[in-house]
Amino acid sequence: MLISRREWEDALGGIYRGDAEFGAPMKNHTSLAVGGPADVLLSPADPVSLKNVMLLLQKKNILFLPLGGGTNVLVRDGGIEGAVINFKAFRMMQVIHDEGNYAGLFVEAGAPLQMLVNFCKEKGYAGIEGLTGIPGTFGGAICGNAGSYGCEIRDVIQSVVIMSGDGKIDRFDAEDLGFGYRRSAIKPTDIVLNANIILRKDDKDAVEERVQKYLAEKMKTQPISARSAGCVFKNPEGMSAGKLIDEAGCKGMKIGGIEVSGVHANFFINSGNGRAADYISLMHEVSLIVEKKCGIVLEPEIRVVGRE
Ligand SMILES: Cc1cc2nc3c(=O)[nH]c(=O)nc-3n(C[C@H](O)[C@H](O)[C@H](O)COP(=O)(O)OP(=O)(O)OC[C@H]3O[C@@H](n4cnc5c(N)ncnc54)[C@H](O)[C@@H]3O)c2cc1C
Structure with missing residues (x-):
């Protein structure tokens, strides 16, 4: 269903705090720098605004696309019908326990993945060094089970909190999320809000050394500063x-x-x-x-x- 800018503004008035960019050129919001305009790009400022938007979209039967860093999507030239929702206001990261050999973290979906990798490096938390250099957000990494150098985000996920299209919020254990090679069972109409992860405590210098090694390898073998959407095709079993x-x-x-x-x-x-x-x-x-x-x-x- 298409609605005008005026109708959007009326519908959002009083129920929404955050940015709303109308006719947002998606080439400005994707790493490939390609893609036509989205009818509206919404950046809710708080969880209540996000939930109200989801309920509005469902009530009016409007399509939507959750978007993280836009580093793994190709937006067609005709743009996006309905709303694109991003999570830049949801980027909190918190240590919830740090005893014995393990540390548990709470991370919101909009946190840049490299902010998390750097935080772990500084703390000496091991488990995601292989994800060094992967752009985008933590939520995007969960949806596609991002990985490299034999490490995948699912290796450290304990549970994920998801809001479904009707605004209902549920927590799922990692084993119920259908993680596989560059995929998960998270539906296109689900919003990943946050997750709890578990990391092994290690020597800080050892973690840093692995991060530096992977980063140097990536810079040598991938065009990381060019405008791309990462790997175009999945690796067929046992092949590159x-x-x-x-x-x-x-x-x-x-x-x-x-x-x-x-x-x-x-x-x-x-x-x-x-x-x-x-x-x-x-x-x-x-x-x-x-x-x-x-x-x-x-x-x-x-x-x-x-x-x-
Ligand atoms: C230079 C470069 C190098 C890369 N290297 C790697 C690599 O080594 N390994 C690898 O796995 N990938 C790699 N990628 C691809 C990409 O960075 C990852 O897939 C990344 O995890 C995508 O995160 P994102 O936030 O950008 O997701 P987006 O591209 O924004 O979205 C990807 C998908 O996830 C959905 N989504 C995003 N956030 C949410 C949310 N909060 N809730 C619900 N759905 C959501 C979107 O709807 C979309 O379907 C690379 C990309 C580039 C540009």
């Missing part, structure tokens, strides 16, 4: 998607402003005024070539959202 794309001769292939990175072939870079349509065409081209050369069908890792 980047290696398959490279061996199929696709490095440097370009459609419009989007090209296959010369540093890591599983990253597509927006090198100019790239459009989502270019990115999607390049995905099709590359996966067809890889399938033809080695018979493997690549599965997307990035999430494609929005209207054509």
